[in-house]
Amino acid sequence: MNRHGRREYVQVLRLLETFDPADLQVAVKQALHMGAIGFDAVKHLLLCRVERRPPRLDLDCYPYLPTATVDKTEARSYMRLLAGDMA
Numbered sequence: 001m002n003r004h005g006r007r008e009y010v011q012v013l014r015l016l017e018t019f020d021p022a023d024l025q026v027a028v029k030q031a032l033h034m035g036a037i038g039f040d041a042v043k044h045l046l047l048c049r050v051e052r053r054p055p056r057l058d059l060d061c062y063p064y065l066p067t068a069t070v071d072k073t074e075a076r077s078y079m080r081l082l083a084g085d086m087a
Contacts, residue, residue: 011039015046023049030055035067 015024027046031037036045048055 008037008039012042015043019046019050032070037066 012024012028024042024046027042027049030045031042034041036042045055
C-alpha cells in the first residue's frame with residue numbers, strides 16, 4: 001500500500017471517532033459497490049446516511065477518481081498469514 005493509500009485508510013478509520021461503526025460499515029460497502037474508494041466518497045456517503053438525505057455522487061463527472069477492484073478472499077490466504085508464510 002503506498003503512502004497515499006495508507007493516509008486514505010487512516011482517514012476512514014478516524015471516522016470511527018465520530019460516527020457509529022455500523023453506519024461507517026454501510027458507507028464503506030456502498031462506496032465499494034459504487035467503485036468510489038476514496039475517503040471523500042466514504043465520508044460523503046456516511047454523512048448522507050446520518051443526515052438521512054440521498055447521496056449526490058455521480059462518478060461519471062469524476063473520471064480521475066480511483067476505482068476499486070476487490071477480489072474474492074480465499075481462506076488459504078489467511079492460513080498463509082497465520083503460518084507466517086509471506087510468499
